[in-house]
Amino acid sequence: MSLRIAVVGSGAIGSYYGAKLAYAGSDVHFLMRGDLSEVHHAGLYVRGKGENFRLAEVNCYNSTKEIGPCDLVLIAVKATSNTDLVDLVPPLLHRRTMLLTLQNGLGNEEFLAEHFGAKRVLGAICFICLSRTSSTEVERYDYGHIKIGEHGRAPQLRTQEVAGEFTRGGVQCSVVENLALERWRKLVWNIPFNGLSILAGGIDTAAILRDEDLRRTTLGLMEEVIEAANKCGYRLERSAASQQMKRTETIGPYKPSTLLDWEAGRPLEIDPIWGEPLRRATAAGANLPRLEIVYTLLKSRGETGRGKESAAKMGNRSS
Amino acid sequence: MSLRIAVVGSGAIGSYYGAKLAYAGSDVHFLMRGDLSEVHHAGLYVRGKGENFRLAEVNCYNSTKEIGPCDLVLIAVKATSNTDLVDLVPPLLHRRTMLLTLQNGLGNEEFLAEHFGAKRVLGAICFICLSRTSSTEVERYDYGHIKIGEHGRAPQLRTQEVAGEFTRGGVQCSVVENLALERWRKLVWNIPFNGLSILAGGIDTAAILRDEDLRRTTLGLMEEVIEAANKCGYRLERSAASQQMKRTETIGPYKPSTLLDWEAGRPLEIDPIWGEPLRRATAAGANLPRLEIVYTLLKSRGETGRGKESAAKMGNRSS
Numbered sequence: 001m002s003l004r005i006a007v008v009g010s011g012a013i014g015s016y017y018g019a020k021l022a023y024a025g026s027d028v029h030f031l032m033r034g035d036l037s038e039v040h041h042a043g044l045y046v047r048g049k050g051e052n053f054r055l056a057e058v059n060c061y062n063s064t065k066e067i068g069p070c071d072l073v074l075i076a077v078k079a080t081s082n083t084d085l086v087d088l089v090p091p092l093l094h095r096r097t098m099l100l101t102l103q104n105g106l107g108n109e110e111f112l113a114e115h116f117g118a119k120r121v122l123g124a125i126c127f128i129c130l131s132r133t134s135s136t137e138v139e140r141y142d143y144g145h146i147k148i149g150e151h152g153r154a155p156q157l158r159t160q161e162v163a164g165e166f167t168r169g170g171v172q173c174s175v176v177e178n179l180a181l182e183r184w185r186k187l188v189w190n191i192p193f194n195g196l197s198i199l200a201g202g203i204d205t206a207a208i209l210r211d212e213d214l215r216r217t218t219l220g221l222m223e224e225v226i227e228a229a230n231k232c233g234y235r236l237e238r239s240a241a242s243q244q245m246k247r248t249e250t251i252g253p254y255k256p257s258t259l260l261d262w263e264a265g266r267p268l269e270i271d272p273i274w275g276e277p278l279r280r281a282t283a284a285g286a287n288l289p290r291l292e293i294v295y296t297l298l299k300s301r302g303e304t305g306r307g308k309e310s311a312a313k314m315g316n317r318s319s
Numbered sequence: 320m321s322l323r324i325a326v327v328g329s330g331a332i333g334s335y336y337g338a339k340l341a342y343a344g345s346d347v348h349f350l351m352r353g354d355l356s357e358v359h360h361a362g363l364y365v366r367g368k369g370e371n372f373r374l375a376e377v378n379c380y381n382s383t384k385e386i387g388p389c390d391l392v393l394i395a396v397k398a399t400s401n402t403d404l405v406d407l408v409p410p411l412l413h414r415r416t417m418l419l420t421l422q423n424g425l426g427n428e429e430f431l432a433e434h435f436g437a438k439r440v441l442g443a444i445c446f447i448c449l450s451r452t453s454s455t456e457v458e459r460y461d462y463g464h465i466k467i468g469e470h471g472r473a474p475q476l477r478t479q480e481v482a483g484e485f486t487r488g489g490v491q492c493s494v495v496e497n498l499a500l501e502r503w504r505k506l507v508w509n510i511p512f513n514g515l516s517i518l519a520g521g522i523d524t525a526a527i528l529r530d531e532d533l534r535r536t537t538l539g540l541m542e543e544v545i546e547a548a549n550k551c552g553y554r555l556e557r558s559a560a561s562q563q564m565k566r567t568e569t570i571g572p573y574k575p576s577t578l579l580d581w582e583a584g585r586p587l588e589i590d591p592i593w594g595e596p597l598r599r600a601t602a603a604g605a606n607l608p609r610l611e612i613v614y615t616l617l618k619s620r621g622e623t624g625r626g627k628e629s630a631a632k633m634g635n636r637s638s
Contacts, residue, residue: 200615200616200620220608292536296519300520
């Protein structure tokens with residue numbers, strides 16, 4: 001049985017995984033807006049380590065009504081646009097439609113569960129370095145594998161089926177027992193590196209690791225995230241911190257996605273990566289001064305906005 | 320007996336206090352560099368709440384050698400230029416010359432003590448909102464009083480004498496028993512507000528207090544500074560935090576000096592305000608995660624520099 005698949009959110013992530021599935025023969029339907037006619041005429045190009053293909057015929061649509069009911073919906077909008085999903089998703093639903101969020105951080109599964117019913121919801125954690133280099137081209141720099149799991153449940157037959165669909169599409173995909181635990185595990189990396197790369201002045205992972213104090217702060221944040229996960233009931237092992245530090249040393253200079261969003265003036269996914277983990281762990285009794293200050297500063301800078309920051313000037317007072 | 324006074328560092332602070340003393344008849348000699356000839360011809364203007372005067376004849380010099388030995392030297396260079404003092408100060412010294420640092424934070428008295436002998440050293444804590452509006456004009460927006468004390472000693476007769484000199488110059492001046500304790504007390508304000516105003520995206524004190532999370536972070540930092548002071552042996556009372564919060568609410572929107580330095584692209588006094596307090600308190604066994612992260616981020620951003628930050632760009636990767 002082949003799955004009818006919709007992709008909602010055709011940025012780098014949605015375009016890449018959707019194109020991989022479609023190129024391998026899956027029945028994929030993309031929601032597109034501004035880029036629709038260009039993609040319709042030119043197709044979608046995917047380039048990267050060991051792959052270089054053009055999806056010539058892209059099923060792309062202006063609205064989810066035109067797509068109609070699907071078996072699986074890949075949710076790949078930025079979390080800052082989640083409220084758009086309230087109107088976009090319903091035309092895609094039949095009784096057993098699965099919603100698979102490819103988004104970062106915590107709270108996205110819960111958002112989908114709240115609006116469309118918890119039993120529809122699965123989550124994917126994407127380990128990938130990607131760039132949308134034009135409206136018709138995506139370039140993959142590194143990695144690509146995903147971990148998928150059920151929201152609040154152990155894996156089911158359907159979870160394996162979805163994983164199989166990705167595997168057939170050439171995407172390395174594993175099924176995880178405990179999706180939330182794996183989300184926390186990824187946050188052990190994202191919370192320090194995505195946050196510090198912006199707050200320390202727009203620097204990459206190698207620059208963070210080179211500075212002894214930033215390195216100590218990174219480790220301090222990682223330990224807080226592990227503490228937070230455990231307070232929330234997820235048995236994330238303490239060694240996750242040193243493992244991630246070591247792994248990061250081997251990947252070379254890398255700019256986290258949030259830094260790229262920041263540099264490009266795009267909205268930041270502050271709530272799923274920092275806000276929601278902080279709220280949950282604080283409610284569970286954790287004391288997280290580093291996470292709290294990183295969240296607070298990012299939120300404030302996100303609101304001030306990159307543009308406004310350089311503009312603010314006034315007299316030359318002294319205190 | 321009138322004191323022969325030198326002012327080393329003729330920015331806003333040095334110019335203001337030097338001009339006040341000279342205008343009241345003290346024997347003041349200014350070290351100046353770029354602005355010497357302009358000040359020599361035009362004099363120094365001081366404007367502010369309830370004062371508006373011109374010091375017509377300014378004793379200004381190109382080198383401290385020309386000034387020669389003095390009884391009191393006001394040290395008003397930025398702490399980031401302290402190493403310049405090693406050459407600048409010796410020509411000003413006789414056996415009993417006093418060095419009074421008007422600089423911010425911790426470590427400046429120690430620097431002077433190390434190079435010129437501890438018994439010469441006094442410190443002043445300046446509570447003032449000032450601006451150097453041109454090379455010949457200083458404008459005072461608010462406050463102006465100073466607290467002076469001896470470095471590592473109780474006040475002496477000479478401390479009173481120096482305070483008297485300022486008082487005669489129309490500067491409200493009190494002598495403090497324990498200079499270091501008062502430095503820590505001022506840090507309870509400077510550490511959070513100077514730091515967060517930069518890190519939160521270039522915002523003033525009122526914007527910090529308006530944001531509930533920044534307000535909580537401010538209070539958390541204040542509590543850490545009080546804890547740090549106590550670990551270092553200074554009995555700074557816990558209520559200092561709430562007192563300073565209340566005081567800050569009454570002064571209205573205000574940009575701390577470090578933010579103005581940042582906006583103007585000047586070097587930041589990171590070490591005396593954050594680095595040295597952190598090092599001392601950590602050595603005394605304090606755990607200061609908030610101060611540590613604020614220091615680390617400021618240091619990194621100070622090194623990256625405001626200009627470089629906007630320049631850094633690369634591909635649009637995603638993680």
